[in-house]
Amino acid sequence: MLRYALKRLVSLIVSLAVASLVIFFVIEVAPGDPAQFMLGMNAQPDTVAALRAELGLDVPKWERYLNWVGGMLTGDFGTSYTYRTPVADMVADRLWVSLPLAIYALTISTLIAFPAGIYAAARRGRAGDVAVMGATQLGVAIPNFWFAMMLVLVFAINLRWFSAGGFAGWDKGLWAGLHSLTLPAIALALPQAAILARVMRSSLLDILGEDFMRTARAKGLSRRQALWRHGVRNALIPVLTIIGLQFAFLMAGAIIIEQVFYLPGLGRLIFQSISARDLIVVESVVMLLVFAVIVVNFLVDLAYAAVDPRLRSRT
Amino acid sequence: MMTDRQSRDRGQDMTLLSIENLTLSIHGTPILRDVSLSIAPGEIHAVTGESGSGKSMTALAIMQLLPNGAQATGHITLGGTDILTATEAQMCAIRGRDVGMVFQEPMTALNPVKTIGDQVMETILIHKALPPDRARARAAEILARVGLPPDRFPLSRYPHELSGGQRQRVVIAMAIALRPKLLIADEPTTALDVTTQAQILDLLKGLVAEDGMGMLMITHDLAVVADMAHRITVMRTGEVVESASTPDLLANMQHPYTKMLFSASTHRVDLPARPAPTPLLEVRGVTRDYRLPRRHLFRDHGTYRAVSDVSFTIDRGERLGLVGESGCGKSTLTRAILGLEQVQEGQILLGGQPVFTGHRPNLAMRRRMQVVFQDPYGSFNPRHRVERLITEPFHLLPDPPKGVAREEAIAEALKAVGLRPEDAGKYVHEFSGGQRQRIAIARALIIRPDLILFDEAVSALDVSVRAQILDLLADLCRQYDLTYLFISHDVSVVRSVTDRVLVMQAGRIVEQGPTEQVLTNPQHPYTQTLIAAAPVLPDLGAA
Numbered sequence: 001m002l003r004y005a006l007k008r009l010v011s012l013i014v015s016l017a018v019a020s021l022v023i024f025f026v027i028e029v030a031p032g033d034p035a036q037f038m039l040g041m042n043a044q045p046d047t048v049a050a051l052r053a054e055l056g057l058d059v060p061k062w063e064r065y066l067n068w069v070g071g072m073l074t075g076d077f078g079t080s081y082t083y084r085t086p087v088a089d090m091v092a093d094r095l096w097v098s099l100p101l102a103i104y105a106l107t108i109s110t111l112i113a114f115p116a117g118i119y120a121a122a123r124r125g126r127a128g129d130v131a132v133m134g135a136t137q138l139g140v141a142i143p144n145f146w147f148a149m150m151l152v153l154v155f156a157i158n159l160r161w162f163s164a165g166g167f168a169g170w171d172k173g174l175w176a177g178l179h180s181l182t183l184p185a186i187a188l189a190l191p192q193a194a195i196l197a198r199v200m201r202s203s204l205l206d207i208l209g210e211d212f213m214r215t216a217r218a219k220g221l222s223r224r225q226a227l228w229r230h231g232v233r234n235a236l237i238p239v240l241t242i243i244g245l246q247f248a249f250l251m252a253g254a255i256i257i258e259q260v261f262y263l264p265g266l267g268r269l270i271f272q273s274i275s276a277r278d279l280i281v282v283e284s285v286v287m288l289l290v291f292a293v294i295v296v297n298f299l300v301d302l303a304y305a306a307v308d309p310r311l312r313s314r315t
Numbered sequence: 316m317m318t319d320r321q322s323r324d325r326g327q328d329m330t331l332l333s334i335e336n337l338t339l340s341i342h343g344t345p346i347l348r349d350v351s352l353s354i355a356p357g358e359i360h361a362v363t364g365e366s367g368s369g370k371s372m373t374a375l376a377i378m379q380l381l382p383n384g385a386q387a388t389g390h391i392t393l394g395g396t397d398i399l400t401a402t403e404a405q406m407c408a409i410r411g412r413d414v415g416m417v418f419q420e421p422m423t424a425l426n427p428v429k430t431i432g433d434q435v436m437e438t439i440l441i442h443k444a445l446p447p448d449r450a451r452a453r454a455a456e457i458l459a460r461v462g463l464p465p466d467r468f469p470l471s472r473y474p475h476e477l478s479g480g481q482r483q484r485v486v487i488a489m490a491i492a493l494r495p496k497l498l499i500a501d502e503p504t505t506a507l508d509v510t511t512q513a514q515i516l517d518l519l520k521g522l523v524a525e526d527g528m529g530m531l532m533i534t535h536d537l538a539v540v541a542d543m544a545h546r547i548t549v550m551r552t553g554e555v556v557e558s559a560s561t562p563d564l565l566a567n568m569q570h571p572y573t574k575m576l577f578s579a580s581t582h583r584v585d586l587p588a589r590p591a592p593t594p595l596l597e598v599r600g601v602t603r604d605y606r607l608p609r610r611h612l613f614r615d616h617g618t619y620r621a622v623s624d625v626s627f628t629i630d631r632g633e634r635l636g637l638v639g640e641s642g643c644g645k646s647t648l649t650r651a652i653l654g655l656e657q658v659q660e661g662q663i664l665l666g667g668q669p670v671f672t673g674h675r676p677n678l679a680m681r682r683r684m685q686v687v688f689q690d691p692y693g694s695f696n697p698r699h700r701v702e703r704l705i706t707e708p709f710h711l712l713p714d715p716p717k718g719v720a721r722e723e724a725i726a727e728a729l730k731a732v733g734l735r736p737e738d739a740g741k742y743v744h745e746f747s748g749g750q751r752q753r754i755a756i757a758r759a760l761i762i763r764p765d766l767i768l769f770d771e772a773v774s775a776l777d778v779s780v781r782a783q784i785l786d787l788l789a790d791l792c793r794q795y796d797l798t799y800l801f802i803s804h805d806v807s808v809v810r811s812v813t814d815r816v817l818v819m820q821a822g823r824i825v826e827q828g829p830t831e832q833v834l835t836n837p838q839h840p841y842t843q844t845l846i847a848a849a850p851v852l853p854d855l856g857a858a
Binding site: 210211212214215216217218219220221222225229230233234307308309310 | 378380403404407408409410411412415416418420423424425426427428429430437438441442473475486489490
């Protein structure tokens with residue numbers, strides 16, 4: 001198990017190194033000079049040159065890459081070209097919104113999807129299954145921003161249980177923060193829950209047809225006992241894969257929901273930075289997201305091994 | 316049926332399981348009709364028949380684990396309980412405690428994510444027979460009893476760490492953990508090698524004798540049950556055709572179907588004499604290594620030697636057999652001969668030309684060989700018509716026949732294997748397993764190859780169908796002077812259709828010679844074990 005974890009860890013570090021190279025150079029080759037952009041089209045060439053020197057844009061690319069990576073390793077993400085504030089502070093503020101939101105949404109989605117998927121699989125072809133599958137079909141089909149607007153209309157405007165947008169901040173306490181993230185988290189979670197429930201159902205149905213389920217019944221387990229003791233854990237592998245992918249999506253892809261709820265999240269930050277050619281912020285946020293995705297995949301790999309002993313011994 | 320009635324009249328105690336007039340349909344399709352049989356404590360009752368005879372459904376009916384839509388009438392009485400009227404809760408209490416069941420496929424019968432100890436313990440815990448700490452000790456005892464002592468096979472092992480035979484022992488341990496009155500074994504050794512099969516059959520026999528269990532043994536292989544069952548019931552298409560004590564049945568078969576089954580099991584074909592020897596395929600010192608996954612980042616990957624220094628020759632017109640157990644390198648050797656893989660050492664020549672040149676198969680040689688595989692269901696594309704399936708080898712030819720010549724080639728190949736030219740327009744799902752294997756042979760024959768490889772080509776077939784296919788092979792030998800390599804784990808089949816035989820163990824040829832001589836007077840200890848382990852039907856003289 002330890003060897004397996006170490007192997008995955010090595011692959012994690014290699015992935016991060018490759019990703020940082022790709023991100024840096026892809027963004028570098030994108031057209032548009034940040035100094036020129038900041039000073040406007042009519043700026044004098046020597047002013048632009050001075051700003052380039054100040055921003056550290058005049059040294060060779062390789063040196064800038066190494067400076068950037070070295071800085072990130074020590075917590076220094078550089079200074080935003082547009083706002084002239086440390087990128088680390090900007091990102092940290094946003095991360096405190098996006099990360100809890102993603103975890104919150106994923107928790108809701110898992111809590112809905114697992115019971116729904118297991119219920120549907122256990123009642124395959126019967127009314128309960130048809131109802132759950134119909135609901136998930138809807139969940140997959142409805143765009144989450146429309147759903148978000150409906151949530152606002154019902155729970156914020158009519159019932160006044162939640163505020164329609166904005167983020168209260170964590171300094172007012174955990175509850176206030178969670179409260180303002182609840183509607184966005186639900187809006188993000190439902191389509192994910194629909195997909196996850198379908199994966200759970202089909203994965204479990206595959207397992208229910210396996211020989212060892214019949215063996216379990218021959219030992220005297222009831223249908224339900226066999227399902228819980230032998231079915232669910234075996235069905236988890238594909239489900240874990242999807243959960244990993246969904247987390248990545250929730251971190252980076254929440255921009256529309258952030259827009260609907262006026263949340264100061266990473267999605268909006270990256271959008272604004274791209275429009276302003278604030279390349280250092282874009283690089284840092286993208287790198288951060290890549291880091292998050294790779295770490296999540298690493299955790300998913302560890303979870304696979306925890307679920308399936310065959311992976312532990314394979315290495 | 317008189318004997319059954321008499322034994323029942325002697326009192327309930329004598330009968331452990333009694334099935335009376337069991338009729339079963341699934342979604343309206345009749346599966347079983349008027350099946351009656353009974354088992355006394357300590358008795359081994361074998362139910363045999365070909366696929367579709369309903370033998371497995373009979374077993375599942377006793378367990379009440381039938382597929383959805385099953386409708387059963389009649390009576391199944393187990394130790395005084397009427398199974399067909401029992402509630403699901405009552406059945407859960409009976410399964411595992413009063414009846415244990417062992418299945419055919421040990422590779423998939425165990426949950427891959429739970430330890431063997433937990434899985435054996437579960438039988439005990441689910442029936443609340445013992446508290447958890449004592450259940451663990453009991454599981455260890457039972458595993459030791461089925462031949463998996465805890466010092467060598469700790470309870471913490473997972474199924475993937477065990478071989479097929481060892482897994483089947485775990486399945487048996489789960490089934491007998493609570494000393495059930497009845498043990499149902501559904502083809503328990505069909506998926507195992509002969510030597511493993513012999514060990515598992517011994518184990519089952521021993522358990523029945525020691526515990527006084529009744530055992531219902533379901534098998535398609537008469538030889539397996541002939542020296543072990545007290546009583547044999549023969550089924551065909553959902554009905555019992557004959558049932559008698561084993562000595563009676565063997566000595567005095569009544570029903571023509573039973574007679575046919577026995578004669579098909581021992582079927583010997585009449586091979587034509589082979590022509591004067593001129594070498595066709597020469598295998599010289601062939602070794603095939605596989606790379607193992609790297610165990611350590613900075614250490615060299617290991618290699619696994621699947622075939623080791625193998626040499627033999629097949630003469631033109633010769634029928635050569637290759638026997639060995641799973642994992643001995645038979646399939647690797649087949650792929651090497653077909654030129655599908657490069658070998659690390661040695662040479663394979665067909666008619667003096669290498670089958671593999673440079674880094675790819677030599678197509679000129681490739682078109683002179685064809686192969687017939689084991690699975691008549693999986694080896695065809697279900698969306699193509701027979702005509703297209705059997706002309707697949709044409710793509711190997713530089714100038715494949717077209718138009719009328721193509722039609723004639725198709726018709727001839729189909730006629731040669733006993734099908735009709737009109738069958739060319741059908742899809743494979745319209746054919747039975749035996750017919751599909753004929754199509755596979757037609758596909759191999761159509762380009763008139765110099766050499767055909769039969770890779771377990773009759774292993775998946777029922778005995779009666781197998782006998783027909785073997786006869787077909789003999790016919791084809793007469794018509795086309797076939798040369799083939801017949802690969803099988805089944806010694807009796809190889810005996811019947813080959814002139815010479817190679818015995819392979821762990822990648823090496825350990826013995827070779829004329830088939831009859833090697834199989835009746837084996838020299839190598841491995842060949843001796845293999846032949847001793849293979850179940851044989853008693854010589855029935857006139858039958």
